[in-house]
Amino acid sequence: MKRLLLCCAFGLPAAGFADEGGDVYRQACAVCHAVGVAGAPGTPRLGVRQDWAERLVAGRPEMLRSVLKGKGAMPPKGGDASLSDAQAQAALDYMLSRVDSRAMAGDSRRP
Numbered sequence: 001m002k003r004l005l006l007c008c009a010f011g012l013p014a015a016g017f018a019d020e021g022g023d024v025y026r027q028a029c030a031v032c033h034a035v036g037v038a039g040a041p042g043t044p045r046l047g048v049r050q051d052w053a054e055r056l057v058a059g060r061p062e063m064l065r066s067v068l069k070g071k072g073a074m075p076p077k078g079g080d081a082s083l084s085d086a087q088a089q090a091a092l093d094y095m096l097s098r099v100d101s102r103a104m105a106g107d108s109r110r111p
Contacts, residue, residue, distance in 0.1 A: 020087065021090035021092075021093050021094030021095075021097075022094050024088070024090055024091035024094070025046070025094045025095060028077065028078035028091065029091050029095065032074070032078070033045060033046050033095065034046055037073065042072070043073075043074075044095075046095055047098040047099065052096075052099050056099070060092075060096070063092060063096075064088075064089060064092055067088050067089070067091070067092050068085060068088055078091070
């Protein structure tokens with residue numbers, strides 16, 4: 001919200017921040033989450049519903065905690081300490097938006 005207010009105050013287009021999650025994903029997350037990581041079993045791949053099923057059951061707050069603090073082979077904020085918590089959250093939201101509605105409801109069955 002602060003960024004939106006700053007954009008308006010400086011006359012900048014707010015749309016520039018709309019894809020921040022995607023930008024952060026490509027910068028810090030895609031190396032591992034685009035195809036999964038050899039040696040890190042269970043790395044959820046972008047858009048692969050069954051990879052996210054267990055995490056979705058745990059809930060978004062737990063996933064966000066893992067993003068911010070790290071979990072298993074994943075370092076905090078995907079290894080990019082320069083990311084703000086809001087940027088890391090935007091990347092998580094981006095990844096979750098790529099999982100279809102059945103996964104968001106916790107259904108891990110294939111269509």
